[in-house]
Amino acid sequence: xxxxRFGTPLxxxxxxxxxxxxVAAITVGSGWLAACASEDGGGGGGGGGxxxxxxxxxxxxxxxxxxxxVGQSMLVSTEIAVEEINAAGGVLGRPIELVVEDxxxxxxxxxxxxxxxxxxxxxxxxxxxxxxxVRNAVVEFTRPAGVPLFNPTYYEGGLCGPYFLSTGAxxxxxxxxxVPWLVENHGSSFYLIGSDYVWPRGSFAHLxxxxxxxxxxxxxxxxxxxxxxxxxxxxGRILDAKPDVLYPLIAGVDGITFWKQLAGFDFRGTRASHxxxxxxxxxxxxxxxxGIVTAAPYFMALDNPANEKFLETYLARSPAKYVDTxxxxxxxxxxxxxxxxxxxxxxxxxxxMEGLKGVEFDAPQGRIRIDPATLHTSHAxxxxxxxxxxxxxxxxxxxxxxxxxxxxxxxx
Amino acid sequence: MTTVLNGLTLxxxxxxxxxxxxxxxxxxxxxxxxxxxxxxxGSYTVVAAWEATGNVWLGIALAPxxxxxxxxxxxxxxxxxxxxxxxxxxxxxxxLSIVIREGLKVVFGAGSRNLPFPFTGDLxxxxxxxxxxxxxxxxxxxxxxxxxxWVFLRTDFGWKVSAVTQDxxxxxxxGIDAGRIDAAVFALGAGLAGLxxxxxxxxxxxxxxVGLFFLARSFLVVIVGGVGSLLGTAAGAGLIGMGxxxxxxxxxxxxxxxxxxxxAIVIIRLRPTGLFGRLQG
Numbered sequence: 001x002x003x004x005r006f007g008t009p010l011x012x013x014x015x016x017x018x019x020x021x022x023v024a025a026i027t028v029g030s031g032w033l034a035a036c037a038s039e040d041g042g043g044g045g046g047g048g049g050x051x052x053x054x055x056x057x058x059x060x061x062x063x064x065x066x067x068x069x070v071g072q073s074m075l076v077s078t079e080i081a082v083e084e085i086n087a088a089g090g091v092l093g094r095p096i097e098l099v100v101e102d103x104x105x106x107x108x109x110x111x112x113x114x115x116x117x118x119x120x121x122x123x124x125x126x127x128x129x130x131x132x133x134v135r136n137a138v139v140e141f142t143r144p145a146g147v148p149l150f151n152p153t154y155y156e157g158g159l160c161g162p163y164f165l166s167t168g169a170x171x172x173x174x175x176x177x178x179v180p181w182l183v184e185n186h187g188s189s190f191y192l193i194g195s196d197y198v199w200p201r202g203s204f205a206h207l208x209x210x211x212x213x214x215x216x217x218x219x220x221x222x223x224x225x226x227x228x229x230x231x232x233x234x235x236g237r238i239l240d241a242k243p244d245v246l247y248p249l250i251a252g253v254d255g256i257t258f259w260k261q262l263a264g265f266d267f268r269g270t271r272a273s274h275x276x277x278x279x280x281x282x283x284x285x286x287x288x289x290x291g292i293v294t295a296a297p298y299f300m301a302l303d304n305p306a307n308e309k310f311l312e313t314y315l316a317r318s319p320a321k322y323v324d325t326x327x328x329x330x331x332x333x334x335x336x337x338x339x340x341x342x343x344x345x346x347x348x349x350x351x352x353m354e355g356l357k358g359v360e361f362d363a364p365q366g367r368i369r370i371d372p373a374t375l376h377t378s379h380a381x382x383x384x385x386x387x388x389x390x391x392x393x394x395x396x397x398x399x400x401x402x403x404x405x406x407x408x409x410x411x412x
Numbered sequence: 413m414t415t416v417l418n419g420l421t422l423x424x425x426x427x428x429x430x431x432x433x434x435x436x437x438x439x440x441x442x443x444x445x446x447x448x449x450x451x452x453x454g455s456y457t458v459v460a461a462w463e464a465t466g467n468v469w470l471g472i473a474l475a476p477x478x479x480x481x482x483x484x485x486x487x488x489x490x491x492x493x494x495x496x497x498x499x500x501x502x503x504x505x506x507x508l509s510i511v512i513r514e515g516l517k518v519v520f521g522a523g524s525r526n527l528p529f530p531f532t533g534d535l536x537x538x539x540x541x542x543x544x545x546x547x548x549x550x551x552x553x554x555x556x557x558x559x560x561x562w563v564f565l566r567t568d569f570g571w572k573v574s575a576v577t578q579d580x581x582x583x584x585x586x587g588i589d590a591g592r593i594d595a596a597v598f599a600l601g602a603g604l605a606g607l608x609x610x611x612x613x614x615x616x617x618x619x620x621x622v623g624l625f626f627l628a629r630s631f632l633v634v635i636v637g638g639v640g641s642l643l644g645t646a647a648g649a650g651l652i653g654m655g656x657x658x659x660x661x662x663x664x665x666x667x668x669x670x671x672x673x674x675x676a677i678v679i680i681r682l683r684p685t686g687l688f689g690r691l692q693g
Contacts, residue, residue: 068523068619196666224665229616229625232418232546233660233668239414253524253617260526261615264543266534283526283617
């Protein structure tokens with residue numbers, strides 16, 4: 001029972017969960033205590049359990065690796081959704097038990113963890129994954145295994161099929177509305193710099209189509225490998241190109257390094273990127289963060305009752321004190337899973353996925369709905385200008401609601 | 413012009429990191445695989461000091477001494493017991509690097525840290541505006557290299573190190589405590605890496621894995637520069653730093669990396685002992 005990583009916050013948390021004594025998610029409703037005591041980690045799990053027995057939901061979260069800055073917020077958001085569901089009586093009379101594995105933002109590790117969740121823990125549904133390289137690798141395993149993956153994060157589109165559902169924004173829900181707003185307010189020459197993998201490349205392809213349609217120009221486009229510690233050459237080229245808008249999509253902590261290093265140089269254009277979130281900004285100086293323009297379905301600064309309720313719970317317990325669209329996406333994914341199961345009246349995979357079609361949920365970002373054709377959700381769209389380095393210093397300057405997904409399923 | 417300054421910054425950072433490795437390998441014949449961890453221990457010293465007092469300078473000032481002390485302890489407890497066994501020290505320090513890395517994860521968490529710059533602003537150098545902190549790094553590297561050269565070439569301690577390196581038994585016969593010299597050299601090398609890690613902290617996003625990148629780079633610098641030559645390390649750092657900046661200014665980063673490594677291989681092929689090497693064969 002003792003885990004290798006004990007001693008870290010994660011290790012303790014996972015140890016408690018797995019040993020079945022301290023599981024907050026289960027003990028919230030006191031009615032489940034008996035069920036908890038009788039539950040004995042065996043091979044059971046998944047779809048065929050009896051009433052009252054916890055239903056195991058798998059979660060793949062990047063707790064280590066290049067996305068560590070959002071890992072904790074994703075974990076806590078998932079836990080909060082599970083707690084809320086269990087406190088309200090569970091799903092179909094059964095509490096949800098979360099089984100978390102660290103996918104480490106590493107495709108090879110993530111696939112092994114997915115195998116472990118399915119083969120050893122017996123889970124039949126998985127929420128999570130973050131970077132596209134991991135998502136694509138995991139889907140290649142979960143799809144043939146018939147285990148649906150609920151993706152919480154924005155991505156470049158193209159993943160469809162019966163066993164993939166996404167509560168993350170597609171390019172048409174995030175990039176397409178953002179480009180015209182930037183061109184109108186900040187100018188039409190763009191410099192694009194991204195990490196060298198599928199998400200920045202796919203997203204930039206989309207961005208360029210939108211920009212060209214508006215008569216804008218791309219004055220520079222380049223891709224950098226993971227783990228860069230010095231961006232001075234790239235920054236030199238950006239300064240020479242003098243774009244109106246600098247649009248980086250540099251993944252994870254490398255992106256934070258990029259903003260920090262850019263701050264020392266004399267860049268006068270607008271800094272914009274839909275990858276800048278509450279989690280990125282809190283790692284920067286207020287002066288460095290100020291002025292960055294970002295766009296997402298969700299910001300903590302949104303003013304609506306569902307967000308107020310979510311943040312009240314979140315801020316009361318998270319060690320990290322910030323959450324972004326990834327965490328919100330997981331919170332939505334878990335809640336929608338529960339709604340789909342209730343509607344289908346079963347945890348059986350195929351009927352449950354059928355039941356999810358058209359499900360609506362009052363998410364912290366606003367009301368979203370699962371498109372029956374593509375299993376991607378509709379989204380709100382917000383543009384925010386960052387005014388400091390805390391979540392409540394995101395000034396929402398433009399909002400749209402209910403943008404339907406264009407998942408580009410033919411491309412898969 | 414920016415490219416030249418970029419190259420100088422890279423060279424400065426590389427020389428700061430590599431000089432410690434060069435000192436330890438050149439003088440003690442120990443390949444310290446935990447050198448990258450000495451670097452991040454310096455960084456985490458700054459983090460700890462910053463979290464305690466909110467002062468970045470304090471950590472930068474403390475780091476070389478804290479890491480130097482750790483280096484001294486490592487030499488006393490581990491390296492000296494493996495003295496003269498090149499492969500054994502290599503494996504032992506590699507194991508040590510894993511222990512330190514995972515230990516840092518336990519103490520500080522696996523997550524990444526970001527610290528503010530101790531000062532910001534820029535300065536116009538020959539018509540180009542350049543960040544002040546990077547100029548500070550260049551100046552610091554020059555001062556540190558000069559100091560290290562002075563210590564080894566002009567001080568009593570430096571002469572004793574030379575004596576021990578050239579003929580250990582004769583040096584001991586003359587009354588030099590070779591064991592203490594070893595410990596001091598190892599502590600100095602570790603302390604220099606700690607200083608490099610400390611001053612780099614504001615520029616990078618710190619996590620326990622960062623040291624590996626700098627370890628690989630340091631080896632490249634030391635080998636190209638010439639093993640056993642401090643001047644060679646400076647030359648190696650200059651060549652690699654300037655080369656990388658020049659290549660990165662005109663090629664994609666991946667191509668620049670490949671070209672740089674090919675150049676390094678060519679240099680080693682043509683001059684197997686490195687630019688300033690004085691090793692035999």
